[in-house]
Amino acid sequence: MNNHWKKYLLLACAISLLIGCQSLPIDKQISVGQNARIQSLILHFTAIDYQRSMWALKDSGGVSAHYLIPEKDDPSYSKTSLEIIQLVDESQRAWHAGTSYWDGRRNLNDTSIGIEIVNIPKCHHQPVVKATHGGEYGAHKDCRFPDFDQEQISLLIELSKQILQRHPDIEPTRVIGHSDISPSRKNDPGPNFPWYQLYQHGIGAWYDAQTQAKYQHMFETFSPSINLVQKALYYYGYNIKETGILDSQTQDVLFAFQMHFLPWDVTGELNTETAATVYALLEKYKEPQLKVLMSRYNREAEQQFGLSSLLEANKNRLVKPFYGAKGQGEVTLIHPNLSSLIDLDITINGVSVDFKQPVKMNATGIKFGITSLVNNGNNVLEIESKSDLSNLSINVTGPVLKQPTVWLERKLRNELANSLSTLEQSFEFSLVKHDKVILHQSFGRAAKNGELHLNQLSSFFTTQLAMAKLIGEQRIKLDNSVSYYLPEYKGDGRANRLIKHLVNHKSGYPRVDDYLQAVQQSREDNEPNQALSLTVDELHQQSLDIDWQSAIYHVPFYYGVEQKLVYSEFNDLVLRLVIERVTNMPFEQFVETQLFLPLGLNHSAFRTEPSNKSRPTSQLTTRMDDVLVLTQLFKNNGSYGNQQLFKPSAYTRWLQHNSFWLLSKELIQFKPILDVQTCHPYLTHSSHVALSDNNLVLVDDKLDISVIIHFQEENKEGVDELGSNPCGLSEPQQQVLTKALQIIYQAQR
Numbered sequence: 196m197n198n199h200w201k202k203y204l205l206l207a208c209a210i211s212l213l214i215g216c217q218s219l220p221i222d223k224q225i226s227v228g229q230n231a232r233i234q235s236l237i238l239h240f241t242a243i244d245y246q247r248s249m250w251a252l253k254d255s256g257g258v259s260a261h262y263l264i265p266e267k268d269d270p271s272y273s274k275t276s277l278e279i280i281q282l283v284d285e286s287q288r289a290w291h292a293g294t295s296y297w298d299g300r301r302n303l304n305d306t307s308i309g310i311e312i313v314n315i316p317k318c319h320h321q322p323v324v325k326a327t328h329g330g331e332y333g334a335h336k337d338c339r340f341p342d343f344d345q346e347q348i349s350l351l352i353e354l355s356k357q358i359l360q361r362h363p364d365i366e367p368t369r370v371i372g373h374s375d376i377s378p379s380r381k382n383d384p385g386p387n388f389p390w391y392q393l394y395q396h397g398i399g400a401w402y403d404a405q406t407q408a409k410y411q412h413m414f415e416t417f418s419p420s421i422n423l424v425q426k427a428l429y430y431y432g433y434n435i436k437e438t439g440i441l442d443s444q445t446q447d448v449l450f451a452f453q454m455h456f457l458p459w460d461v462t463g464e465l466n467t468e469t470a471a472t473v474y475a476l477l478e479k480y481k482e483p484q485l486k487v488l489m490s491r492y493n494r495e496a497e498q499q500f501g502l503s504s505l506l507e508a509n510k511n512r513l514v515k516p517f518y519g520a521k522g523q524g525e526v527t528l529i530h531p532n533l534s535s536l537i538d539l540d541i542t543i544n545g546v547s548v549d550f551k552q553p554v555k556m557n558a559t560g561i562k563f564g565i566t567s568l569v570n571n572g573n574n575v576l577e578i579e580s581k582s583d584l585s586n587l588s589i590n591v592t593g594p595v596l597k598q599p600t601v602w603l604e605r606k607l608r609n610e611l612a613n614s615l616s617t618l619e620q621s622f623e624f625s626l627v628k629h630d631k632v633i634l635h636q637s638f639g640r641a642a643k644n645g646e647l648h649l650n651q652l653s654s655f656f657t658t659q660l661a662m663a664k665l666i667g668e669q670r671i672k673l674d675n676s677v678s679y680y681l682p683e684y685k686g687d688g689r690a691n692r693l694i695k696h697l698v699n700h701k702s703g704y705p706r707v708d709d710y711l712q713a714v715q716q717s718r719e720d721n722e723p724n725q726a727l728s729l730t731v732d733e734l735h736q737q738s739l740d741i742d743w744q745s746a747i748y749h750v751p752f753y754y755g756v757e758q759k760l761v762y763s764e765f766n767d768l769v770l771r772l773v774i775e776r777v778t779n780m781p782f783e784q785f786v787e788t789q790l791f792l793p794l795g796l797n798h799s800a801f802r803t804e805p806s807n808k809s810r811p812t813s814q815l816t817t818r819m820d821d822v823l824v825l826t827q828l829f830k831n832n833g834s835y836g837n838q839q840l841f842k843p844s845a846y847t848r849w850l851q852h853n854s855f856w857l858l859s860k861e862l863i864q865f866k867p868i869l870d871v872q873t874c875h876p877y878l879t880h881s882s883h884v885a886l887s888d889n890n891l892v893l894v895d896d897k898l899d900i901s902v903i904i905h906f907q908e909e910n911k912e913g914v915d916e917l918g919s920n921p922c923g924l925s926e927p928q929q930q931v932l933t934k935a936l937q938i939i940y941q942a943q944r
Contacts, residue, residue, distance in 0.1 A: 246271035520630035593834030667842030
């Protein structure tokens with residue numbers, strides 16, 4: 196009886212509690228500060244068959260997913276038709292994402308739906324010391340990714356459509372792969388997953404081809420910095436920090452991004468197509484973030500190269516800055532139908548051109564002089580018309596070198612000659628101001644216009660000049676990979692080396708001396724009785740029997756891409772091979788026939804010494820007169836007289852606006868100078884200097900001068916890395932430079 200009453204008592208308590216809960220005074224009002232729990236849809240491949248996938252996702256207790264889609268031809272799948280298996284209710288949290296990040300959210304298991312698709316990559320499992328980039332099935336493994344079963348994809352599309360209907364907060368940019376949210380760990384669903392097919396059915400994001408082409412054209416003129424691309428990828432959703440270098444996290448993200456949006460070119464490399472694609476996606480889906488990026492992009496373009504916004508091109512107005520000299524200059528305009536141009540207005544430095552009596556005119560071209568309108572130094576040509584000027588091409592002749600014609604120029608020449616003659620050194624000296632060779636004279640025992648061996652400076656006047664020509668002609672692109680031109684250039688990170696990394700010596704190649712010492716050390720380790728600690732000079736005298744042309748394919752990189760600026764002749768060797776491949780002629784022949792011959796440089800020749808096995812040896816043999824022309828060529832933005840040797844480009848502007856020092860004996864090599872006056876008190880931030888043991892070239896944009904000094908004998912009085920001059924100027928070089936610049940400064944008064 197007691198038990199019976201106890202049951203009734205418990206039942207009464209439960210009823211009273213229930214009634215109490217229902218009668219709580221709750222006023223339900225909807226807050227705007229909320230959103231749905233499900234924010235993203237994440238797609239995976241299983242990398243194992245159906246049977247093993249079911250055990251892993253259903254029974255292991257370690258991982259799971261909301262859905263699994265089998266593969267039709269999988270032997271472990273016994274059913275005759277495919278069906279979707281639901282393993283976790285959408286209201287519950289499945290364990291599929293792991294450590295993850297997307298668009299500001301971490302631990303995406305909390306806010307996502309996960310779909311696993313049976314698909315198995317085939318890889319050659321080779322032992323590796325360290326993975327490169329791209330996750331577990333990345334570049335360090337030779338993997339083949341099979342196409343997805345179309346019946347699978349049809350089921351996936353229908354399932355995804357239903358999920359998106361149930362969870363409308365899943366935006367297009369939040370339909371992503373496991374590789375997108377964990378790029379350093381994962382590769383799924385792989386490069387063969389049909390993202391574009393899903394996009395065509397309203398699932399996920401894709402870019403517009405026309406928008407991508409617009410940005411690619413713009414970036415071929417001036418490519419965005421690594422910083423900007425990193426920020427763009429971050430804005431799109433990836434977990435990437437802005438470091439300014441092509442580090443491992445950046446390569447991983449690029450690999451993942453390319454698998455998703457550029458599956459035909461998955462390299463982990465940064466190129467214009469990849470940058471253009473992420474910018475096109477931002478324009479379509481994240482326009483506010485794009486505006487922030489474009490503001491930075493335009494600022495960088497203006498600061499580094501003096502370019503205005505490249506997105507705001509005016510078809511009715513053309514502006515062409517050019518370097519000129521008083522009393523010189525002709526302009527040639529070429530157009531398919533010149534007479535169709537309406538109200539053509541041409542000005543030089545704001546003054547209208549009167550070309551009523553042109554030198555030459557026909558249906559497609561006009562040539563006229565501008566000698567009375569040109570200033571010494573920088574000038575601006577502007578053309579406006581009511582017609583479209585897109586097909587109008589402009590050529591302005593560059594100043595050619597001339598002798599002094601006015602009293603002040605002759606006075607400066609005499610004062611310089613008198614001052615320099617007081618020095619004890621033997622050297623040949625030249626000064627060009629504007630377009631006038633103020634002084635070209637030899638002092639001491641030096642011979643005028645004797646044979647010059649430019650040593651380290653050979654690269655600047657041959658390899659760099661050849662690159663300027665081919666880049667201006669768009670036959671070589673800075674953002675292309677080296678392997679684009681040399682398919683055999685691969686392995687050990689070579690796929691990540693772009694042309695610009697070789698040009699600016701940030702590829703990671705070691706100095707040749709460091710490599711030689713490493714080779715010597717390796718031989719000493721194998722031959723312990725051999726003498727140790729040979730000097731660099733002794734190494735050069737030895738025959739190490741190295742095939743330098745093939746060495747570029749196996750010399751290890753000492754540094755990561757963009758991590759350190761180290762001058763290396765290996766960079767020049769690779770660039771010369773690229774030039775040969777593009778031009779289909781030996782490098783020496785290209786330099787002489789395409790560069791020197793058009794300029795009339797009959798005393799210049801570039802030669803390599805293939806028989807020298809101890810060091811990659813190449814030498815430009817020339818004369819002072821020829822060096823003066825080459826220096827003026829760079830000041831003229833690639834033109835000299837009627838010869839337009841190369842077109843101005845981002846590359847040539849980089850050459851002109853980046854002061855660097857080429858130091859003797861490869862001690863420090865390229866070294867940016869924060870305060871150039873610590874190198875020499877008369878130098879300015881407009882000074883650009885290159886030097887070797889017995890040569891010095893100075894160009895100063897502000898003073899509009901070029902100074903070239905060649906010493907009769909190699910200087911033995913240079914400073915070392917710890918010496919008193921931080922730029923490597925030897926004592927004789929400093930003395931001559933001081934005397935010359937003192938007179939030049941006095942003449943400015």
